[in-house]
Amino acid sequence: MTENNLSCPNCESTRISKNGKIHNGKQNYKCKDCGRQFIKNPTKKYITEETKLLIDHLLLEKISLAGIARVTDVSETWLQDYVNAKYDRVSKEIKVSKKKGETNYSM
Numbered sequence: 652m653t654e655n656n657l658s659c660p661n662c663e664s665t666r667i668s669k670n671g672k673i674h675n676g677k678q679n680y681k682c683k684d685c686g687r688q689f690i691k692n693p694t695k696k697y698i699t700e701e702t703k704l705l706i707d708h709l710l711l712e713k714i715s716l717a718g719i720a721r722v723t724d725v726s727e728t729w730l731q732d733y734v735n736a737k738y739d740r741v742s743k744e745i746k747v748s749k750k751k752g753e754t755n756y757s758m
């Protein structure tokens with residue numbers, strides 16, 4: 652695992668800079684895009700694209716998040732975030748394709 656895999660936990664940007672060390676000696680990082688500071692958590696596994704594809708597949712099978720987390724060995728917290736982000740993206744796509752017309756809102 653290299654530092655090149657680092658990405659911001661807030662915006663997923665990979666433009667990360669080192670930001671000194673925190674009190675327990677761990678390297679602190681700062682996102683150049685949103686300014687979020689974070690430390691690398693070595694216990695947090697990097698989720699591979701294969702795992703994500705598998706999760707997408709299992710979601711279609713209407714398997715519970717707890718079940719998917721067990722099968723794919725990811726944390727339920729991570730999975731919940733992943734699903735939220737996914738549905739968020741989908742609903743945005745729907746909004747974009749559903750033309751809202753040229754309504755003028757006068758305040």
Ligand SMILES: [Zn+2]
Nearest residue numbers: 659662682685
């Ligand atoms: Zn960020």
